[in-house]
Amino acid sequence: MADEKQIADVSESQLSTSDDEGRELTWTEAEEKALVRRVDLLxxxxxxxxxxxxxxxxxxxxxxMTDxxxxxxxxTQFQxxxxxxxxxAGIxxxxxxxNMILYRVGPPIWIGAQILAWGLVATxxxxxxGLGPYLATRLLLGLCEAGFIPAGLFTITRWYKRDETSTRFSFYFIGNxxxxxxxxxxxxxxxxxxxICGLAGWQWLFLLEGLFTLLVGILFIALFPLSSAKPVSLLGIRYFSEREAQILQHRVLRDDPTKFQPxxxxxxxxxxxxxxNWRLLPHFFMTLLGMAPAHTMGAYAPSLVVSFGFDRLKSNAMLSIGSWLLLLTNLAWGAIADKTKLRGPMVFLGVFLLWGFTIGNRVLxxxxxxxxxxGVLVTAIAFQAPWHAVHGSWLALNAKTAGERSITMAIFIMSANVAGIIGSQLFQAEDAPLYRTGWTVIMVLVSLALLMSIxxxxxxxxxxxxQKREGEARYHY
Structure with missing residues (x-):
């Protein structure tokens, strides 16, 4: 209780800050909307x-794998x-x-350095x-990528209000x-x-996409603003005036004082x-169980399409249909969650639909x-994770302090990557090409994830x- 009182006192002091003329800082709704649009574009x-x-x-x-x-x-496939x-595991x-380093040094330096690091490994x-280099590069890639996703989620919470985060989390996952x-x-x-040049197609794939990542890292370090309170890039580019920076900071803190970072x-x-925090347990297990199949599909979906009788290289292009549909369902889930302020029910609906399509894949x-x-596989991919970004927003809203929110986001993404450890072993060579056992296990995992969402x-x-018996309810669902 002492910690919560201290946060409240500090936050109230922060919110009462005045502008240069000694008056309480105020702004119009139109002014705020214009600033939010600029943040969205930056x-x-x-x-x-x-x-x-x-x-x-x-x-x-x-x-x-198709090359x-x-x-x-x-x-071997097992290796x-x-x-x-x-x-x-590296992640x-x-x-x-x-995320603790991010909290200290800020997004431009830490996130940008991560992008450059994994870009070098990827290239x-x-x-x-051979086996040794293969295992080493996968581990190094995971270690360098660790923290990027929760760092992005936490950074978003510093720029946006509570009823804006689900939509922005969903937009963030659009990149994925x-x-x-x-x-x-x-x-x-x-x-x-x-x-060409004596290289395999998959070698060109790693080379070109790795070099693209290095370019992204350089752009991120050069252009990303330090914070809403100091919206200046490391190159010295200032994106907002002093008054605009105050509005950006105050509008978020007045909406949620727990985001104050003393x-x-x-x-x-x-x-x-x-x-x-025992309340995180069902969230952890829901992510662990519900996201494992997505990791399986990430590695094996192109090979599955080949086993359906389609061309080896064309299968990669055909499978993109599911990902484009997932992009749309992801945006829809975020927008509906923010509009209705019902993050929990939207998460349940997403897991329920995933459960239904998983049963369809097993039956067929x-x-x-x-x-x-x-068709069923592509539809299942379209609904495999639109609930995931909303789930992160739900967790962020129920964190009590900025520090807890940072660690909570890290745990949230940790559970998604532990799901990757499980998902990586669901399809085995001896079960190919139908993967009867693999699909059965996936069905069980998603069924348990559905129970966790409930x-x-x-x-x-x-x-x-x-809590309503004693006062105002405090948890978001």
């Missing part, structure tokens, strides 16, 4: 571009799965330390040969989904370069409070109708009912 595109590069570099190995990657490198697990290990993985839609089309073209480090108390596992199986909604509903 902050979001750079974060989305970084996410786009990240997904290209960690997801293009699924496209490489004899296993044969050329000299590894390939181990490498995918190491990628996720999990450094997720929280990365030079084109020259891997846009890469999913483009990667197959890009791969279809690049993989035809096999033989220190440049996360306290031990905030770390302890986050890790002992013996079908010889390739077109039908492709539990997460129920806990906040019950807690608010109990």
């Amino acid at each position: 902050v979001m595109p750079l974060l989305i571009l970084g996410f786009f590069a990240l997904q290209l570099d960690r997801g293009n190995i699924g496209n490489a 004899f990657f296993l044969r050329d490198v000299g590894i 390939f799965n181990i490498g995918q697990q190491l990628l996720s 999990v290990v450094l997720e929280i330390p990365s 030079f993985q084109a020259f891997q040969k 989904m846009f890469a999913g839609g483009c990667s197959g089309l890009i791969a279809y073209g690049i993989l035809h370069m096999r033989g 220190r440049r480090n996360v306290s031990w108390g905030e770390v302890k409070a986050t890790f002992t 596992v013996e079908s010889t109708d390739g077109n039908l199986r492709f 539990f997460a909604n129920a806990q906040y509903w019950l807690l608010n009912r109990f």
Whole structure:
């Protein structure tokens, strides 16, 4: 209670700050809307571009699989799965330390450095040969990517109000989904370069997309503003006037005083409070169970389409249909969640639809109708994760302090990457090409995720009912 009182006192002091003429800072609704539009055009595109590069570099190995990657490198499918697990493990290990560093040094330096680091690894993985180099590059890629996604989520909460975050979280994840839609089309073209300069198509894929990431990292460091209070880039470019910067900061703090950041480090108390918060458990398990199939599809969906009877290289382009549809469902989920202020129910609906399409894929596992199986698979991909960004917004809204919000976002993305460790082993060579056992396990995992979504909604509903007896309800659902 003492910590909460201190935050309230400090925040109230911050909110009462006056402008240069000694009057309380005020602004019009039109002025605020214009500033938010400018933030949307400045902050979001750079974060989305970084996410786009990240997904290209960690997801293009699924496209490489259709170009004899296993044969050329000299590894088995089981060893390939181990490498995918190491990628996720590397992300999990450094997720929280990365966000703590972000809290201290700020987004332009830390996020930009991360993009450059994984861009170098992504580029030079084109020259891997043998099991050792393959495992090393996957682990290094994960270590360098660790913290990027929660760092972006936390940064968004510093620029936007509570009823704006679900939409912006969804826009942020557009980078991921846009890469999913483009990667197959890009791969279809690049993989035809096999033989040029003596390189395989998958080598050109890693080289060109890795070099693109390095360019994104340079742009991010050069252009991203330091903070809403100091909207200046490292190059000295100032994006907002002093008054506009005050409005940007005050509008967020007046909406949610817990976003006040009095220190440049996360306290031990905030770390302890986050890790002992039992309300996070159903969120953690929902993400762990519900996102595992997405990691499986990221690596094996192109190969599945080939097994349906379609062309080896064309399968990459065909599969992009699901990713483009996912982009639309993701935006719809975020917009509806902010409009209705019902994040929890929207998360439940998303997991429920995923559950239904997962059952459809399992039922059709013996079908010889390739077109039908492709249609159901693409539709399942379109609904595999629109709830994920809204889920992150839901968690962020229920964090008590800025420090807790930072650690919570790290744990949220950690659970998604632990899901990657599970998802990487769901499809095994001896189960190919139908993957009966794999699809059965996926069905069980999503069923459990659905139960966790029900539990997460129920806990906040019950807690608010109990608290209404004593005063105002405090939890968002």
